[in-house]
Amino acid sequence: MITLSWTRKVDDASDAPCTTRERLWRVLLHKAEHPVGYVPAISDCRILERYEDGFLREARRGSRLLVQRVTPDEAAGRITFRHADSSDIAVITNQMGEDEHGSLTLTLSITLTDAPSSAVLRENVYLHELDADFAATLDAMTTVLRQHALQGLGDAGVVEVTEVAGVASDA
16 A cells, blocks of 8 residues: 655744644544544535544545544544545544654645555556565565564564575564
8 A cells, every 4th residue: 555645834934833732632633523624625524423442434525425433542643534435545644743843743644545556556667666675675574573573582682683585684
């Protein structure tokens, strides 16, 4: 799957911060439950069901009706919107953060489902090669991590260098 993200500073260009992390979190929760007015493309939204860790919502975006499982995680500063419908988007995330100067930021990310991700990778040679390179890297890394975990490496300061599948690794 392909994930795209965009990050913006929450504070304006003035020197004084416009909000705190706590206030921003409360506003993000309000946006999650009442996106009309925050998200220009959403014209209607209603909560279908509430859970201990979030809620299920139905939102109208143009002619499409989106069903999303919304899970706020205050400790991580993240609200996750998992699509429970046939959308091309699997997940949308709102992530609070800070820039290098300590100013609050908001990162909006989307993760495409397999079909559009595959289409993009077929049509873009650079992304296809990048995907193949990092997928192979992740395969090699997980092989080494799995082997080291089974051997108990990393426990009580045990460090050993090994080579698996032609990739040198150090625990």
